[in-house]
Amino acid sequence: MQVLIIHSSPNLDGLTAACASAAAEGAQSAGAETEIVRLNDLDVGMCRACDNGWGTCRTQHSCQVEDDFQALHARICAADALVLVSPVYWGEMSESAKALTDRLRRCEATRGEGSCLAGKPVIAVAAAGGSGGGMVTCLASMERWISHTRARIWDLLPVNRWSRPYKLTAIREAARAMVEA
Secondary structure, three states: OEEEEEEOOOOOOOHHHHHHHHHHHHHHHOOOEEEEEEHHHOOOOOOOOOOOOOOHHHHOOOOOOOOOHHHHHHHHHHOOEEEEEEEOEOOEOOHHHHHHHHHHHHHHHHHHHHOOOOOOEEEEEEEEOOOOOOHHHHHHHHHHHHHHOOOEEEEEEEEEOOOHHHHHHHHHHHHHHHHHO
């Protein structure tokens, strides 16, 4: 099983990175191959709502904005499972996570059951390092994205700096269980 773990924080050694590492450890312990993608190292711009709001995403299920999205989209489609880890910014996913998920939603949600994400298990993690707030609204946004793309919610995990020790364990165990299933 190939598990793609995407984290969207500019911080290399913060809570979000620790959550991504925990997911990789859990998946690997069950025999999966894992890849961690640090979204902030890529050039994935925001959706431009091309051609009156629907460009090639609606008809060809690909984005016409040329950047690193196309290659990442292919890697996401090729993976057997996903883990999306985002820091919580103002009760939402990070800007880089929003850019990615918005473009993926336009390309894949319009495919219906033909979405490359249909039935694919996804673990979503909202990592609130500062105030510790906004985890629930961030996860709600992630849950909607999973639903729109017809992926399967495996788990939704909120974590903050106070819950970090036991939530890292929970993330490891969720990834392990997802692979074993």
